[in-house]
Amino acid sequence: MTDVGDAHEDEPAVQPFEVGEVPSAKSIRRFTSQAANARGGANVGDLLSSVYYAVISIAISVGLALGFAQAMRASLPPSPDVEAPLSLSLATLVVVIIVALAGALLSLAGRLGPVGAGGAEAAWWLALPVDRRGLLRPAARRLPLLAGFVGAVLVALLDAGLLADPGLRVVRVAATAALVAAGIVLVAAVGQSASVSRRSIALAGDVLLFLAPVAAVVLARVGWSVDEVPGAPWWLVVALVPVVAGLAVFVDRRLGRMPARSLRESGSVATQAVGAVVSMDSRELGRALTDGAAAPVRRWVSRLRTARGPVSALITADVVVLRRSARHVVQLVVAALVPVLVSTVPQLASTVGVLLALLVAGSVAMSATGEGARRAEMAPILDRLLPIDAKTVRRLRMVVPAVAMALWSVVAFAAVGRWASDVPGWIALGLASTPVWAAAAVRASYRPAPDWGGALVSTPMGALPTGVATVLARGPDLVVLCLLPVWIAVLLRTVNATLLYSQIILSIIAVAVASSIRTRSLMETLMDAQEQERAGARR
Structure with a gap:
């Protein structure tokens, strides 16, 4: 009697089959598309509606x-x-x-x-x-x-x-x-x-x-x-x-x-x-x-001689990130020249045109300076290793944006000062507003992600969370509120001591707000406080 195991050993491991022709690239693309559509759960009506x-x-x-x-x-x-x-x-x-x-x-x-x-x-x-x-x-x-x-x-x-x-x-x-x-x-x-x-x-x-x-x-x-x-x-x-x-x-x-x-x-x-x-x-x-x-391999490596302690190491890391990004350096230079160009075109050199140029160019430059903080928000390795508390880390993250925006302010506000016939006063106002830009950059970098588990709203971009506008406003809200003296100065086309002192006070407030480690917005905090009060009253 033949053993069953021996019978299986005599059979080939792979049965003979016919080798067909290699499919064309078009058929492979069509097969991939059909497989994706079959698992996507959408039909032709949904596609036509979206289009x-x-x-x-x-x-x-x-x-x-x-x-x-x-x-x-x-x-x-x-x-x-x-x-x-x-x-x-x-x-x-x-x-x-x-x-x-x-x-x-x-x-x-x-x-x-x-x-x-x-x-x-x-x-x-x-x-x-x-x-x-x-x-x-x-x-x-x-x-x-x-x-x-x-x-x-x-x-x-x-x-x-x-x-x-x-x-x-x-x-x-x-x-x-x-x-x-x-x-x-x-x-x-x-x-x-x-x-x-x-x-x-x-x-x-x-x-x-x-x-x-x-x-x-x-x-x-x-x-x-x-x-x-x-x-x-x-x-x-x-x-x-x-x-x-x-x-x-x-x-x-x-x-x-x-x-x-x-x-x-x-x-x-x-x-x-x-x-x-x-x-x-x-x-x-x-x-x-x-x-x-980004370059995959660098020909030279910086010795980071300025890193002498936890504070200097954090600032040095932000400097290196900004220096190695050619796109952000170009973004800074171009943003600095935008107010210069707008103020030299007679048809655009109005109060509204100069104000828009300052706000738009400043926002673009501010975004370029916050790359170090954005990377730290994604991978807070250095922030966790250094013996520095979270609030101090955020204040230190404002140093490089503040220095970069100070250089931007000298160029941009000097152009506005030439437009308004008061270069020293406008440069002083620009330097006083520098902390606001730095605080807005750090606040925008550390903003929380939208809550995708909550209610959604239908938009041309698809379904988005209801609080996405509040999340995206973190950072620009400081620019809108804490640069009011700059707004008023441009609209009045003059700089005085009251506006300068007011800008200094608002800059200090902006730094304090950006240093906070709270992730919830002011509206959400007030709503939570009201709910706690109602719960306490019911008890």
Whole structure:
């Protein structure tokens, strides 16, 4: 009698089967999409509803922005309000803004890839024995199309709002901007296919973004400006079409040469950035864009000679984080030159224009200085190791933002002082307001995450928690409330001792508020106190 175990040992471990043809890249993409849709729980009706909602929201937003741009253009004064030693035409400023937008787009394309495969796609697709071009085509088209759409809207709003009446000129300008924006992203994709590091592409965009306002200041100094931005003729639009199409074909042919490591890194950064945008987490978005172009290996290592104790070590860590981030350094310089440019354009050098320039540029610069605190909120390793209490840690985190914003204030408020004919007084007011910016940066960095377990509200961004606005307001609320003397001084176009002393007092209050380790808002604290009082009365 034959043993059962011996019979099983004689059988082959793998039964013979027929080897089929390797599936095409398109069929693999379709299978992946069908599997994701099957597990997503959505049907065609939900998809059409979301697309309809998105299209209507975008159309309404563009219409409102165009109406606001037209109203702003109609409200601009035709002649200068003040005589200034430096002057820049509005057309020159628009050209500078367009060049800066091109640099920002190139930097963003370098940080995001622009071609990438993240998550399961990178783990499964890139290892398959199929044509990689077919797998990467949707990813290669996504960013150029998005850049073309956003570029067309922004440049059209600039042209219609500041330079020309709506009509065929705006249509030509929008078409030209869309083609140029798509071409910039395609050029970055060509560089990626040639194994150019994403850091180099992003650095080229940062340099272009840095040179745009610097060139504008130089032009204002030498007194050279353009009177009118020439509109793009139709022959230029037609000529750009085959150029962009040729770049698209060239990129498509080189998709198979994309390094797998670059595709994985780009896909990971893009996935992280999209998740941060959907969840409205600006801190995570900043980390994704900063780390996406960080150098993997450094040629030299700092000895950190200034770290002599717990306090100096914490401050040194923030200095190193800011120094190693080229994007934030460029952001600081550009933000410092914004009030300079606005105050030199006669049509924009009004009280409202200067006030908006100060607040917007200050908020951008403030965000650049808080990278050390944002990283500490994500991974509080150094904060836990050093023998310093939590309140003192937050005060020390304000040192580097305060120094950086002091430098920003000297440049920005000096420009406002030249506009108001009182440079020393405005510089003193700017230095007095420096602690407010530093406190707002630290307060925004340590803000708590929204409560996603509570009630949700339907928005164009999807379902969001009811308290997300309160969370996002932590940090900007100090700018709004504690910079009231600056608001009043700009609107009155003067600085006096009362405003200066008031700003010093509010700066001290801002530092005290930002030093608090309480994560709940003032409204939530009051509501909890009322509930406790009611519970005590019932007992």
